[in-house]
Amino acid sequence: MIEPLKRRRARTHNRPHYDIRSFDMAKSIQRKEIIVLIQCQIISPPEADPFVVHCVVRPDVSRNRFMKQNKIIFVTGATSGFGLSIANRLVSEGHKVYGTSRNPSKINVRLDFELLQLDVTSDESVKQCIQGLLSKTPTIDVLVNNAGMAVIGAIEETSIEQAKLQLETNFWGSVRVTKEILPVFRRQRQGHIINIGSLAGLIGVPFQGFYSASKHALEGYTKSLRFELEPFNIKLTLVEPGFFRTNLQHSSVSATKKVVDYDSIRPKVLKALSDSIEHGPSPEIVAHLVSKVIRSKNPKFKYRVGNDSKFLPILNFFFPRLFEFGAKRKFQLM
Numbered sequence: 301m302i303e304p305l306k307r308r309r310a311r312t313h314n315r316p317h318y319d320i321r322s323f324d325m326a327k328s329i330q331r332k333e334i335i336v337l338i339q340c341q342i343i344s345p346p347e348a349d350p351f352v353v354h355c356v357v358r359p360d361v362s363r364n365r366f367m368k369q370n371k372i373i374f375v376t377g378a379t380s381g382f383g384l385s386i387a388n389r390l391v392s393e394g395h396k397v398y399g400t401s402r403n404p405s406k407i408n409v410r411l412d413f414e415l416l417q418l419d420v421t422s423d424e425s426v427k428q429c430i431q432g433l434l435s436k437t438p439t440i441d442v443l444v445n446n447a448g449m450a451v452i453g454a455i456e457e458t459s460i461e462q463a464k465l466q467l468e469t470n471f472w473g474s475v476r477v478t479k480e481i482l483p484v485f486r487r488q489r490q491g492h493i494i495n496i497g498s499l500a501g502l503i504g505v506p507f508q509g510f511y512s513a514s515k516h517a518l519e520g521y522t523k524s525l526r527f528e529l530e531p532f533n534i535k536l537t538l539v540e541p542g543f544f545r546t547n548l549q550h551s552s553v554s555a556t557k558k559v560v561d562y563d564s565i566r567p568k569v570l571k572a573l574s575d576s577i578e579h580g581p582s583p584e585i586v587a588h589l590v591s592k593v594i595r596s597k598n599p600k601f602k603y604r605v606g607n608d609s610k611f612l613p614i615l616n617f618f619f620p621r622l623f624e625f626g627a628k629r630k631f632q633l634m
């Protein structure tokens with residue numbers, strides 16, 4: 301907001317032509333103000349008095365106009381797949397990025413961003429990581445909750461421990477990190493949380509039942525949180541990718557128990573899932589989208605990315621029977 305305090309100008313002409321002679325700026329940190337003095341010379345008519353415009357700019361009110369372009373961004377799970385592509389892209393665009401890994405010392409490749417140790421399944425690890433982050437930077441602009449894994453197998457074949465690990469990582473992991481960052485964002489009265497959801501948060505994927513449950517939980521949590529954080533100028537965005545070519549299936553955990561009755565369908569469904577990831581598009585597409593969301597002044601709440609993620613939920617909504625048919629075909633269940 302620009303608030304003119306004093307304004308003197310020649311009134312002899314309706315539309316004077318003027319030239320800016322000097323431009324001065326002073327910052328009052330105590331009053332959180334920027335004072336701008338603009339001295340103008342009237343060109344026509346030449347005899348007119350010069351005038352001065354004196355403005356006070358309050359950055360807390362006009363944050364958007366003065367928003368810095370290069371942001372401080374925290375990306376969880378930045379050693380492979382989406383997280384690595386997102387972090388690399390944001391660094392190349394000039395942002396300051398902090399990534400995370402459960403084992404930073406085991407990463408042999410050179411990264412252009414700093415890696416902090418983080419296991420999202422542990423309260424202690426999350427607390428220490430965020431404390432470490434805050435010792436390096438007092439402000440954070442964006443949190444990307446990306447760290448995740450998949451438990452693969454029929455629901456009946458999955459142990460309760462494996463099911464809990466799935467939700468501890470994909471759902472409670474994002475909840476823990478968000479909980480530690482929120483006091484910083486509220487204090488700043490500014491922040492942006494980007495949660496990496498999934499197509500599996502929109503439809504139930506067979507043999508990824510607990511993975512689907514974790515992403516459905518993340519959807520519901522993000523939808524509620526969005527309303528609670530709006531008064532503090534904290535934005536929430538859900539990115540919902542379809543199948544993409546990452547390490548997800550290599551890092552996935554297989555259900556330990558094998559129930560013979562599933563033997564006839566299990567290999568077909570697992571092959572369909574692994575083919576969808578192996579022949580999926582590059583994670584660069586998601587990184588490009590996240591970068592666009594971060595640059596956007598008014599980001600949308602949800603972004604679907606990848607053909608499956610756009611097509612299947614629409615089919616489900618408008619033509620549920622056709623969706624059943626299409627999903628069964630996609631996952632080789634017919």
Ligand SMILES: NC(=O)c1ccc[n+]([C@@H]2O[C@H](COP(=O)([O-])OP(=O)(O)OC[C@H]3O[C@@H](n4cnc5c(N)ncnc54)[C@H](OP(=O)(O)O)[C@@H]3O)[C@@H](O)[C@H]2O)c1
Nearest residue numbers: 377379380381382401402419420447448543544546547548
């Ligand atoms: N690939 C897809 O088709 C797809 C589609 C939709 C959504 N997603 C979601 O995208 C996100 C990233 O997955 P991705 O596909 O890129 O898989 P990925 O290549 O396997 O990457 C997973 C990342 O998460 C980190 N991670 C795993 N468990 C962790 C834990 N307990 N604590 C902290 N970090 C952990 C890993 O880092 P370290 O091993 O170094 O700790 C790694 O950097 C996940 O949330 C996934 O659900 C993937």
